[in-house]
Amino acid sequence: MNIVETRNLSVVYKGGVRALDGLDLNVREGEIFCLVGPNGAGKTTTMRVLTTLLRPTGGWARVAGYDVVKEAGKVRKMIGYVPQNLSADDELTGMENMILQCRLYGIRGREARERSLRLLELVGLREAADRLVASYSGGMRRRLELAMGLVHTPRILFLDEPTLGLDVHSRVMIWEHIRRLNHEEKTTILFTTHYMDEADKISDRVAIIDHGKIVAMGRPEDLKSSIGGDVIKLKINGRINGILSGIDEIIKVDEIDGEYRVKVKNGEEALPRILRILEERGIKVVYASLVKPTLDQVFVEYTGREYREEEEHVDVRVMTYVRERKR
Amino acid sequence: MNLTTLSGISGLFAREMKKWFRQKVQIVFAFVIPLMWLTLFGKSFNIAYFLNLPEGIPPDVKAIVQKAMEEILLRVFGSLDYFNFFAVGMLSVFALFTSMWSGMSLVFDRRLGYLERFLVAPIPRESIYLAKVFSALAKGLIQFTIMLLITFALGLTPKQGFTAIDMMGLYMVIAGLILALSAIFTAIAIRITSHDTVISIANLVNIPLMFTSNAIFPLEQMPDWMRVIAAVNPLTHSITLTRYLVLGIGSQAQVILSTFYLAGFTAVCVFLGVAAARRYL
Ligand SMILES: Nc1ncnc2c1ncn2[C@@H]1O[C@H](COP(=O)(O)OP(=O)(O)O)[C@@H](O)[C@H]1O
Ligand SMILES: [Mg+2]
Numbered sequence: 001m002n003i004v005e006t007r008n009l010s011v012v013y014k015g016g017v018r019a020l021d022g023l024d025l026n027v028r029e030g031e032i033f034c035l036v037g038p039n040g041a042g043k044t045t046t047m048r049v050l051t052t053l054l055r056p057t058g059g060w061a062r063v064a065g066y067d068v069v070k071e072a073g074k075v076r077k078m079i080g081y082v083p084q085n086l087s088a089d090d091e092l093t094g095m096e097n098m099i100l101q102c103r104l105y106g107i108r109g110r111e112a113r114e115r116s117l118r119l120l121e122l123v124g125l126r127e128a129a130d131r132l133v134a135s136y137s138g139g140m141r142r143r144l145e146l147a148m149g150l151v152h153t154p155r156i157l158f159l160d161e162p163t164l165g166l167d168v169h170s171r172v173m174i175w176e177h178i179r180r181l182n183h184e185e186k187t188t189i190l191f192t193t194h195y196m197d198e199a200d201k202i203s204d205r206v207a208i209i210d211h212g213k214i215v216a217m218g219r220p221e222d223l224k225s226s227i228g229g230d231v232i233k234l235k236i237n238g239r240i241n242g243i244l245s246g247i248d249e250i251i252k253v254d255e256i257d258g259e260y261r262v263k264v265k266n267g268e269e270a271l272p273r274i275l276r277i278l279e280e281r282g283i284k285v286v287y288a289s290l291v292k293p294t295l296d297q298v299f300v301e302y303t304g305r306e307y308r309e310e311e312e313h314v315d316v317r318v319m320t321y322v323r324e325r326k327r
Numbered sequence: 328m329n330l331t332t333l334s335g336i337s338g339l340f341a342r343e344m345k346k347w348f349r350q351k352v353q354i355v356f357a358f359v360i361p362l363m364w365l366t367l368f369g370k371s372f373n374i375a376y377f378l379n380l381p382e383g384i385p386p387d388v389k390a391i392v393q394k395a396m397e398e399i400l401l402r403v404f405g406s407l408d409y410f411n412f413f414a415v416g417m418l419s420v421f422a423l424f425t426s427m428w429s430g431m432s433l434v435f436d437r438r439l440g441y442l443e444r445f446l447v448a449p450i451p452r453e454s455i456y457l458a459k460v461f462s463a464l465a466k467g468l469i470q471f472t473i474m475l476l477i478t479f480a481l482g483l484t485p486k487q488g489f490t491a492i493d494m495m496g497l498y499m500v501i502a503g504l505i506l507a508l509s510a511i512f513t514a515i516a517i518r519i520t521s522h523d524t525v526i527s528i529a530n531l532v533n534i535p536l537m538f539t540s541n542a543i544f545p546l547e548q549m550p551d552w553m554r555v556i557a558a559v560n561p562l563t564h565s566i567t568l569t570r571y572l573v574l575g576i577g578s579q580a581q582v583i584l585s586t587f588y589l590a591g592f593t594a595v596c597v598f599l600g601v602a603a604a605r606r607y608l
Contacts, residue, residue: 051447052446052447053443053446053447073449076447076448076449077449079447081443081444081447083440083443083444085440086440087439087440087441087443087444088444089342089346089441091346091349092342092345092346096342096345099338100338100339100341100342101444102338103334103335103337103338103339103341104334104335104338104339104444104445104448104449104450105331105448105449106330106331106334106335106449107334108334148444
């Protein structure tokens with residue numbers, strides 16, 4: 001069943017920016033789904049439409065079976081949202097933020113306190129529960145945001161760039177929590193990122209978004225093999241000249257700067273066979289390496305442009321600056 | 328209104344109050360301007376001085392003139408102590424001074440991204456607005472209580488026979504005024520994204536609203552065009568009512584009119600504010 005579905009979704013902001021341009025998306029119940037693409041591709045805009053914060057200018061979107069415009073109230077009950085820009089109140093403590101979040105979902109009293117403590121424990125913030133959020137590190141804030149998004153055990157959790165601006169350790173922690181949540185609570189996860197490797201490693205399926213359109217969607221493995229398999233780089237003393245023609249997995253052989261690039265379907269199996277044949281023919285192998293395709297290459301294939309990961313400039317520090325000026 | 332709505336409003340209300348109580352310095356500073364008005368303006372104008380007639384007037388004439396002057400002053404100010412007249416009027420003006428900032432927290436919530444979190448929650452849009460208005464009311468009433476104590480300390484003398492019922496009436500009038508003003512100023516802030524705009528609006532409205540009411544000078548001696556404005560200014564009606572309750576000044580007819588006006592005005596403001604929040608928040 002598709003828990004999220006959009007058809008021909010478009011958003012034109014005031015001033016004429018076409019942020020979404022006929023976006024078609026479907027997310028299945030229970031999966032970890034990633035929307036990946038460069039900055040300005042329309043990821044946040046998509047999230048804002050799906051979480052009822054922004055009315056689309058065209059097309060439609062359904063979440064958990066409800067229309068995000070006409071049945072916004074019902075959608076809101078089903079979803080949790082962790083926005084890209086931090087939204088926990090830093091003049092309150094972690095616990096106070098959690099209790100407020102509970103109240104917004106009708107959870108009160110002891111129930112609210114117990115849930116909050118359990119979730120804070122889960123994300124490793126039990127110790128810091130009574131400290132003002134202003135004193136939290138970036139990683140702690142993200143984990144608090146995550147816990148806040150979970151108080152009402154949503155069926156689907158929307159995470160907009162949940163690892164933006166985090167160090168490697170904090171990232172790993174966030175992903176552990178999200179995986180566990182998906183596994184144990186069967187929560188559907190829809191997250192965005194502009195890190196292709198993250199999209200590749202974590203998600204069951206990904207959609208690559210560019211200029212407000214989905215350019216490719218599917219399982220990461222399938223997307224990568226769709227652009228034509230692995231590449232084996234070879235440097236040998238001699239020439240190949242058709243000796244490898246007996247291997248079925250080989251798609252094509254290119255020679256670039258004295259180095260052979262053999263495009264194959266299944267690199268792990270093809271590599272030892274190639275090496276054995278070369279050895280049988282008495283050709284000395286200087287080096288051989290297997291290069292697996294990446295989603296970056298998928299992006300290049302489908303858009304004709306290089307993929308550049310740029311850090312977005314609205315990060316934790318900027319937000320903190322704004323907040324401090326306010327005092 | 329269901330349980331989730333109530334729980335949402337109370338949660339957001341508690342948040343506002345907690346944040347407010349943590350800003351101790353701001354709370355104290357909020358009293359500086361009102362205190363200056365009361366002590367510097369209120370105490371510098373002494374109408375009883377008008378009764379000191381010049382030397383050389385025959386005693387019998389002097390007695391008549393003095394009597395006449397006294398009657399005039401009593402008719403205009405209701406009291407020979409201008410401070411009484413002024414301080415009670417300013418209690419409503421101070422309610423304006425606090426209410427006109429009530430939109431600020433909404434603007435900051437929007438800017439800092441807090442608002443999005445509230446907006447994705449399954450609570451009606453107007454509950455976010457109402458929580459702001461109610462917290463502005465609670466803060467306003469706490470500040471009013473302190474201001475009232477200060478005015479008493481500075482020499483405000485209520486009418487003979489000032490009762491607990493008058494006191495309750497006073498609180499209800501001020502609560503109505505704060506509710507109406509916070510409802511307007513918070514509703515205006517729904518679509519504002521910059522706090523500079525809030526500051527400009529607050530600075531723009533406070534002087535005209537204060538001077539086109541009977542806070543400082545009585546209505547009766549104002550030019551006609553100004554009395555027209557004063558008649559629709561909610562401050563005028565709040566002040567008329569509070570002067571009646573605290574000082575015993577004013578006619579029954581005026582009191583009835585002002586009661587209806589203020590109650591109606593407050594109801595309309597809250598109603599329109601809720602409608603605006605539903606539509607635009
Ligand atoms: N509030 C807005 N008003 C006008 N343009 C916007 C607004 N928000 C985003 N945009 C523009 O819409 C496009 C998509 O933005 P966004 O959805 O934030 O992308 P992403 O999250 O993928 O970085 C960008 O060109 C951005 O500049
Ligand atoms: Mg974004």
